[in-house]
Amino acid sequence: MKSLQSRRCIVLGAGGFLGRNLCLRLAGRTGHLRAFGRHVTAPTVLEGLDWYSGDLNDPASIADAIRGFHVVFHLINTTTPASANRDKAADVRSNVIGTLQLLDACCSEGVEKLIFASSGGTIYGIPPVIPTHEDVACWPITGYGVSKLAIERYLHLYEYMHNLDYRVLRVANPFGPFQTTTKNQGVIGAFIDRILTGLPIEVWGDGTVSRDFTYVDDVVEAFELAALHTGSERVFNIGSGIARSLNEIIDTLAAITGSPISIERRDGRLVDVPISLLDIQRAEQALGWRPRTEFIEGLRRTVNWARTQANSDERFGLVA
Amino acid sequence: MKSLQSRRCIVLGAGGFLGRNLCLRLAGRTGHLRAFGRHVTAPTVLEGLDWYSGDLNDPASIADAIRGFHVVFHLINTTTPASANRDKAADVRSNVIGTLQLLDACCSEGVEKLIFASSGGTIYGIPPVIPTHEDVACWPITGYGVSKLAIERYLHLYEYMHNLDYRVLRVANPFGPFQTTTKNQGVIGAFIDRILTGLPIEVWGDGTVSRDFTYVDDVVEAFELAALHTGSERVFNIGSGIARSLNEIIDTLAAITGSPISIERRDGRLVDVPISLLDIQRAEQALGWRPRTEFIEGLRRTVNWARTQANSDERFGLVA
Numbered sequence: 008m009k010s011l012q013s014r015r016c017i018v019l020g021a022g023g024f025l026g027r028n029l030c031l032r033l034a035g036r037t038g039h040l041r042a043f044g045r046h047v048t049a050p051t052v053l054e055g056l057d058w059y060s061g062d063l064n065d066p067a068s069i070a071d072a073i074r075g076f077h078v079v080f081h082l083i084n085t086t087t088p089a090s091a092n093r094d095k096a097a098d099v100r101s102n103v104i105g106t107l108q109l110l111d112a113c114c115s116e117g118v119e120k121l122i123f124a125s126s127g128g129t130i131y132g133i134p135p136v137i138p139t140h141e142d143v144a145c146w147p148i149t150g151y152g153v154s155k156l157a158i159e160r161y162l163h164l165y166e167y168m169h170n171l172d173y174r175v176l177r178v179a180n181p182f183g184p185f186q187t188t189t190k191n192q193g194v195i196g197a198f199i200d201r202i203l204t205g206l207p208i209e210v211w212g213d214g215t216v217s218r219d220f221t222y223v224d225d226v227v228e229a230f231e232l233a234a235l236h237t238g239s240e241r242v243f244n245i246g247s248g249i250a251r252s253l254n255e256i257i258d259t260l261a262a263i264t265g266s267p268i269s270i271e272r273r274d275g276r277l278v279d280v281p282i283s284l285l286d287i288q289r290a291e292q293a294l295g296w297r298p299r300t301e302f303i304e305g306l307r308r309t310v311n312w313a314r315t316q317a318n319s320d321e322r323f324g325l326v327a
Numbered sequence: 328m329k330s331l332q333s334r335r336c337i338v339l340g341a342g343g344f345l346g347r348n349l350c351l352r353l354a355g356r357t358g359h360l361r362a363f364g365r366h367v368t369a370p371t372v373l374e375g376l377d378w379y380s381g382d383l384n385d386p387a388s389i390a391d392a393i394r395g396f397h398v399v400f401h402l403i404n405t406t407t408p409a410s411a412n413r414d415k416a417a418d419v420r421s422n423v424i425g426t427l428q429l430l431d432a433c434c435s436e437g438v439e440k441l442i443f444a445s446s447g448g449t450i451y452g453i454p455p456v457i458p459t460h461e462d463v464a465c466w467p468i469t470g471y472g473v474s475k476l477a478i479e480r481y482l483h484l485y486e487y488m489h490n491l492d493y494r495v496l497r498v499a500n501p502f503g504p505f506q507t508t509t510k511n512q513g514v515i516g517a518f519i520d521r522i523l524t525g526l527p528i529e530v531w532g533d534g535t536v537s538r539d540f541t542y543v544d545d546v547v548e549a550f551e552l553a554a555l556h557t558g559s560e561r562v563f564n565i566g567s568g569i570a571r572s573l574n575e576i577i578d579t580l581a582a583i584t585g586s587p588i589s590i591e592r593r594d595g596r597l598v599d600v601p602i603s604l605l606d607i608q609r610a611e612q613a614l615g616w617r618p619r620t621e622f623i624e625g626l627r628r629t630v631n632w633a634r635t636q637a638n639s640d641e642r643f644g645l646v647a
Contacts, residue, residue: 092488095425095481099419107416132483144464147480148487157423157477161415161466163452167468168412267429 010036011234014119017041017064017073019109020082022050023275024193025124025178025318027185029080030056032227043072054183063105070112082108082124084151091150100155103161109163120172122233123162126155127177127244128218129286137250138286141177141242148280159242164209166241174233176226179285183223183305190249195220195256195306199250199313202266212275214254217282219246222305225298240293244283247298255295259303263310330356331554334439337361337393337462339383339429340402342370344513345444346497347505349400349547356551363392372505383425385416391431396440399433400556401426402444404471411470422474423481430485440492443482447497447564447598447605458606461497461562468600479562486561494553496546499566499605502627504632505542515540515576515626519633522586532595534574537602539566542625544634545618552614560613566605569620579623599608 009062016037020026022044029055030042041057042049049058061068073079084102091098113121129152130145147153164172186196201208229245261268290296338356342364350362350373361377362369370380380387383403393399404422413419433441449472450465451630467473485491506516521528549565581588610616 058604070546095484096424099427103423104416104419107419142464144462145480146483148484150481150484153477153480153484154478157419157473160465160473160476163466164415164468164470165471273361 011038011078011231011236013038014035014077014234015039015041015076016076016080016234017043017059017076018080018082019043019290020084020124021053021056021058023082023084023221023228024186025181026082027052027181028183028223029082029227029230032224032323038077038202041072041076061110063109063272064101065306066108069109070116073109073112073118074116076116077119077320079107079109079118079121080124080230080234080260081121082166084124086151086154088129088149088151090153095150095153098150098273099157103157107161108162110171113171114165114169118171121162121173121235122230123158123173123175124230125159125175125242126152127179127247128283129248130155130159130177131283133280133323134283135294137282138248138284140286141244141289163241172242174183174236175242176229176233176245177242177284177285178226179219179221179244180224181221181223186223186309187244194218194253195309196313197259198256202260202264202268203313207269207271208257209273210253210257211279213272214257215252215281216275216279217284219248219250219254219284220302221245221247221298222300222302222308225296225300228299229290229294231297232296236294240289243290243291243294244285244287245296246287247302248287249302250282250284251302259306260310263303263307329555331358331398332356333358334397334554335359335361335487336398336400336554337363337379337394337396338400339363340403340404340444340466341373341376341378342366343402344506345501345543346402347372348503348543349402352547352551353580354543355606358397360394361508383429384421384499386432387426389429390436393429393432393438394436395593396436397439399429399438399441400444400550400554401429401441404444406471408449408469408471408473411474415470415473418470418474419477423477426478427481430481430491432436433491434485434489438491440494440554441482442550443478443493443495444550445479445495445497445562447499447566448603450475450479450497451603453600454603457602458568459564460606461564461609466491477625483561487604493561495562496549496553496565497562498546498549499539499541499564499603501541501543501546503629505631506543509544514573515537515629516633517629518580520577522580522584522588523633527591528577529591529593529630530573530577531593531599533592534577535572535601536595536599537570537572537604539568539570539576539604540576541567541618542620542622542623542628544625545616545620548619549614549616549646552616556614558613560609563611563614564605564607564611565616566607567622568607569622570602571622579626580630583623585627
């Protein structure tokens with residue numbers, strides 16, 4: 008398959024950061040595109056799409072929403088690393104059991120393929136090797152990572168038992184337009200928000216913590232390529248290939264915005280591994296994907312988007 | 328620590344096959360021994376022990392039961408490989424979420440150490456290497472294996488976040504006295520039961536499927552050693568070191584019982600990997616453990632036990 012033009016595709020979690028970007032990418036490039044999210048109506052940027060308002064934890068709405076669709080993009084996550092740690096059982100109930108109900112629905116509705124957004128930043132725990140390839144044993148140090156891992160294993164099981172085709176993208180720290188700043192998810196979005204509103208940046212630890220920040224346009228391209236992939240690989244790291252420290256992010260943001268940046272330092276957190284960097288050779292070779300956006304260019308676009316949103320509701324409180 | 332004589336120990340799942348055997352082993356060898364299970368009263372063989380009737384999925388009874396105890400042996404499993412596959416969400420709800428509630432209780436009650444009975448036969452899925460060592464990536468092909476894996480990862484997380492010390496024993500196919508014959512769990516117990524009652528044995532596939540059958544006395548010794556272990560290892564394979572085919576089991580049982588055995592062959596099952604054999608070097612080196620019971624001797628003891636139980640309720644319908 009060369010394109011999704013003959014495929015009816017549904018994006019679950021379409022109201023979220025990755026979901027909005029993926030819908031924008033796929034619009035006009037599929038047989039039909041449905042956006043599924045918890046909002047009653049589509050976010051402004053997705054107006055005109057087939058918006059389906061529903062909840063992952065309502066099996067009836069999920070089954071109804073995916074009926075007749077060939078490809079399901081599962082981007083829903085009901086928790087953050089911090090909230091998943093606070094109540095691990097609630098995390099399992101909503102994310103793991105919700106996904107199992109989705110997989111059962113995919114089997115009974117005859118879905119061809121499911122693409123799952125996993126977490127390259129948390130699934131490996133303290134990485135045994137840097138850059139980290141997909142085949143190392145995963146020992147997450149957050150509840151968020153454990154539930155992502157459990158879902159990945161259930162996907163493997165559903166393919167083994169029920170022939171449900173799937174791909175997993177272990178996405179490194181994505182950043183870009185539509186990243187919420189209020190749910191403590193993405194550090195770059197939060198930094199930009201505080202700079203533009205003249206508030207000091209909070210930095211946990213000494214700022215040397217390094218992450219594999221990946222521009223969202225590259226990430227959503229990988230989702231489209233994963234939907235088209237027919238090879239034997241199932242799990243792909245999606246990252247930038249380069250680890251950047253928080254201090255480097257701050258310096259670059261200072262250069263881009265021309266703003267003086269004040270920093271408030273906090274104690275390091277137990278959930279932060281010192282460095283996270285994914286080995287992306289498999290995605291490059293098997294998906295024909297590569298991160299194409301220069302980091303500074305991605306950062307510039309994110310800042311520009313945030314400036315246009317300064318007086319908009321879009322920037323705050325996105326709900327998947 | 329050389330013994331558990333100063334430690335208050337509780338066995339969760341004491342009414343089950345492994346649980347009864349572990350309680351019999353530990354009786355008189357701990358500071359205090361409590362047996363926790365769903366029966367209202369202790370099974371006959373455990374009469375005289377401190378029996379606590381409760382349910383893993385009742386957080387209040389769990390917290391009350393473990394209060395003041397130093398060591399928790401977690402042997403509860405509410406599903407079988409077949410039932411976990413039929414309803415994966417129910418398996419997650421009862422086993423994974425139930426265990427998370429137990430772990431929270433262990434943290435708040437100050438439990439020193441938890442020993443978890445994992446599944447050496449299902450956690451590795453189709454083994455990438457035979458014998459299989461603990462560090463290979465686990466891709467289970469049963470829901471039972473996935474939920475065991477998720478629990479193992481949560482144990483790692485709880486030690487990381489909350490300093491809850493733990494050991495995991497990935498037990499290969501255990502057999503011996505008190506194995507239920509009615510819950511489709513242990514093939515040896517089921518075979519013996521049908522031979523002694525004069526019924527044909529059901530064999531799935533051609534009988535060449537091989538398993539790492541381990542005598543239960545050796546298994547429960549490993550649980551005691553794991554409770555005493557102070558090294559850095561956390562996950563141990565517990566097996567016999569030898570894979571034996573179903574056909575070999577049947578031949579040996581024919582020799583021991585002197586009974587003619589009739590066989591009904593059924594189609595092979597998807598949940599059966601062709602061979603399962605664990606690498607037990609880590610347990611030998613770090614726990615000072617080894618499987619000491621000759622296979623034929625273990626089988627003979629199991630047959631003798633089953634004969635004494637021929638008219639007893641003990642043999643049927645054990646409930647953990």
